[in-house]
Amino acid sequence: MTPLLIAAAIAWQLAGLGVDRPPEHAARTLVAAEGAVSWQYETGG
Amino acid sequence: MGDLLFVGSCNGMLHGVDRRTGEGRWTYNAALDGGKPEFHGRPLITGELIVVGSDDRRPEGVGHVYAFERSTLRLVWKYRAGAGVASDVVQLRETAYVVTLSDEVVALDLRTGAVQWKLASGASNDRCLPNSTPAIVGERLIFGSLDGTMYGLDAKSGAVLWRRVLPARVSTSVAIVGDNVFAGDADGRIYRLGVAHGTIEAQLRVNGSPSFKLVRAGESLLVFVHESGVMTLQSVPLALDAVRWMQGAPRPGWSSFAWPYVWKDWVIVGRETGEFVALRLADGQAAWQGKVTGTVSGIGGDETSLYLGTTRGTLIGYALPAMMR
Numbered sequence: 001m002t003p004l005l006i007a008a009a010i011a012w013q014l015a016g017l018g019v020d021r022p023p024e025h026a027a028r029t030l031v032a033a034e035g036a037v038s039w040q041y042e043t044g045g
Numbered sequence: 046m047g048d049l050l051f052v053g054s055c056n057g058m059l060h061g062v063d064r065r066t067g068e069g070r071w072t073y074n075a076a077l078d079g080g081k082p083e084f085h086g087r088p089l090i091t092g093e094l095i096v097v098g099s100d101d102r103r104p105e106g107v108g109h110v111y112a113f114e115r116s117t118l119r120l121v122w123k124y125r126a127g128a129g130v131a132s133d134v135v136q137l138r139e140t141a142y143v144v145t146l147s148d149e150v151v152a153l154d155l156r157t158g159a160v161q162w163k164l165a166s167g168a169s170n171d172r173c174l175p176n177s178t179p180a181i182v183g184e185r186l187i188f189g190s191l192d193g194t195m196y197g198l199d200a201k202s203g204a205v206l207w208r209r210v211l212p213a214r215v216s217t218s219v220a221i222v223g224d225n226v227f228a229g230d231a232d233g234r235i236y237r238l239g240v241a242h243g244t245i246e247a248q249l250r251v252n253g254s255p256s257f258k259l260v261r262a263g264e265s266l267l268v269f270v271h272e273s274g275v276m277t278l279q280s281v282p283l284a285l286d287a288v289r290w291m292q293g294a295p296r297p298g299w300s301s302f303a304w305p306y307v308w309k310d311w312v313i314v315g316r317e318t319g320e321f322v323a324l325r326l327a328d329g330q331a332a333w334q335g336k337v338t339g340t341v342s343g344i345g346g347d348e349t350s351l352y353l354g355t356t357r358g359t360l361i362g363y364a365l366p367a368m369m370r
Contacts, residue, residue: 035351035366036363036364037337037362037363038362038363039067040360040361040362041060041067041360042359042360043056043058043060043358043360044054044056044058044358045054045058045358
């Protein structure tokens with residue numbers, strides 16, 4: 001995972017603990033991993 | 046389907062894409078058949094055919110059911126289905142079953158596209174609500190209507206074997222496990238009915254309105270539940286004795302465009318902000334996440350990759366991390 005994605009993951013975690021959802025509903029155990037985009041195909045719509 | 050991904054997009058195009066390279070191999074432009082078609086339902090893939098419905102959610106909409114030969118991708122037949130079909134296509138032997146946006150079940154001969162029988166629920170659908178995808182069990186087709194009636198139908202003739210009226214619109218697909226029929230209604234309950242007579246055997250109130258797919262995952266069902274503008278994912282056991290777990294995400298929650306995708310010990314769900322998250326089936330805890338650009342609107346996969354569609358119209362091949370393989 002790139003630093004940018006790690007930052008995004010952390011931000012997401014923090015947001016998950018915010019006021020919109022009770023803490024017990026928030027995803028809390030994210031693990032950084034090393035998936036990657038292999039290709040993209042544009043369908044046009 | 047082999048090395049080809051079969052993908053429908055919101056501009057009325059069907060695409061065949063090489064799953065290894067992302068190279069486009071084939072397209073079909075349903076817009077040339079009229080209207081402003083989109084594709085939302087899961088196609089039926091048989092040994093010979095790919096059958097998929099298009100929908101055009103306007104009063105004057107034009108939608109079809111299409112059957113393509115699997116080996117050549119040649120159009121074999123098409124059936125004009127009013128404003129179309131936004132739910133999945135199901136099969137029993139040589140018959141395909143669809144539910145149109147006007148809440149009519151249509152049985153189509155897979156070889157020719159000829160109508161074998163129809164059954165209209167009589168419900169109006171001015172808001173173009175999503176129809177419940179029916180399910181086959183034995184020789185029966187189980188259908189849940191927009192007016193809240195569950196039907197047990199003879200799949201061959203369309204004869205009504207039983208009806209069961211639920212308090213509200215059937216708001217999920219029908220799921221079958223053994224001799225049990227499962228469906229959710231917009232009043233906030235998941236029901237288990239006996240397949241023989243449609244008798245309600247158990248029910249469970251969930252925290253909100255169950256929506257779209259009921260997805261089997263071992264001894265549980267997964268379902269999106271909409272409550273106060275937030276979409277959570279909830280896991281309920283087949284016994285329907287309690288919600289096993291629920292998992293949310295920051296408002297507005299999970300993207301209901303993409304059905305929960307069960308992959309090994311995880312279920313993968315997406316967000317409007319492009320994140321997609323693998324939740325453990327056992328307890329709903331997030332184990333891993335990735336991110337793409339745009340709202341995740343479709344999730345599929347194979348042993349090594351996920352295939353993610355976005356509302357921007359991009360299809361993405363995403364190599365899974367080693368821990369997920």
